[in-house]
Amino acid sequence: MSSKPSVLDPVRVRIRRFQFVVGLGFLAQVIGSVLSVALAYRLTQRVQDLPEGLRLAIGVPLQNLWVLAVLPLLCYGAARIIELKPLSTAIGGVLSGQVFILALNFAWGGLEGLWPGPAVFVLQLSALAAGVLLSYRAVLKGRATAAQGAAKAQAQADARKVEYQEFLREAELGAEKAAQREAERAAAASAGNSPPSAAPAAPASEAPSPESSGETKASTPH
Structure with missing residues (x-):
């Protein structure tokens, strides 16, 4: 017997979706940090001679x-499997x-670590806005691909x-x-195995009449 839907089911679905979006942003940040460190290590010497x-x-x-x-790649892959809301997923992932x-x-620099400077702050906001847009489009594309599939x-x-x-x-x-x-x-086999039908009996010969028998006797020599 199936249980009746509870009033709290929509709330639970939203909580699970929120947890998924937060985990998506955290995972993107961890993977992106590893890639950024690897690329920065290779480009450090080449970038030092460039203007500020x-x-x-x-x-x-x-x-x-x-x-x-x-994050856009993760959003695209997740949208192909799970039905996600594009705008809330993009904003939630970036914010998390x-x-x-x-x-x-x-934790590393205190309050001073939160303010990198006006130029870096503007570029940072631009990057976050671009990330929201890219993640939004990635979710839309992922859902479209899932629908086509x-x-x-x-x-x-x-x-x-x-x-x-x-x-x-x-x-x-x-x-x-x-x-x-x-x-x-x-049917053909049964017809071939059946016995042939008997021929009709010949009609009996007529008995000789008295006149013909008398004539026969008269014609017989004594």
Whole structure:
């Protein structure tokens, strides 16, 4: 017996979705940080000779690789499996990852670690806004791809169903024809094994009349 839906079911669904979005942002931040450190280690010597403006233009996107590349990819993959809301997923993922970064900066540098400077702050906000837009579009694209995949799977299932019905129809026709041939063979065999019918009896010869018998006797010599 199925249980009745509870009033708290929508709230539970929202809580689970919120937890999933927060975990998505945290995972994107962790993976992006690893990639950023690896790329920064390789580009450090090449970037040192560049002007400060170019270094900021390269360094800020490199530091925000998690929100510009990793989070949109995760949103796209998740949207293909789970039905997500595009805007809330994008904003929630970006905010959760950024809150984690701010918590780390506060733990390392206190209040001074929360303010990197006006130029870096503007570039940081621009990167976050771009990340929200990219994640939003990634969720939309993921849902569209999932819908196309579901439609394709449904079309294939319908085609297989039609083929199966045709196969059953042909099998039934074949069985009917085989049964008909067997019946014809049985009828022919029974007709060949039956005994031939007796020939009709010949009519009895008529008895000789007295006149003909008398004439016969008269014609006989004594």
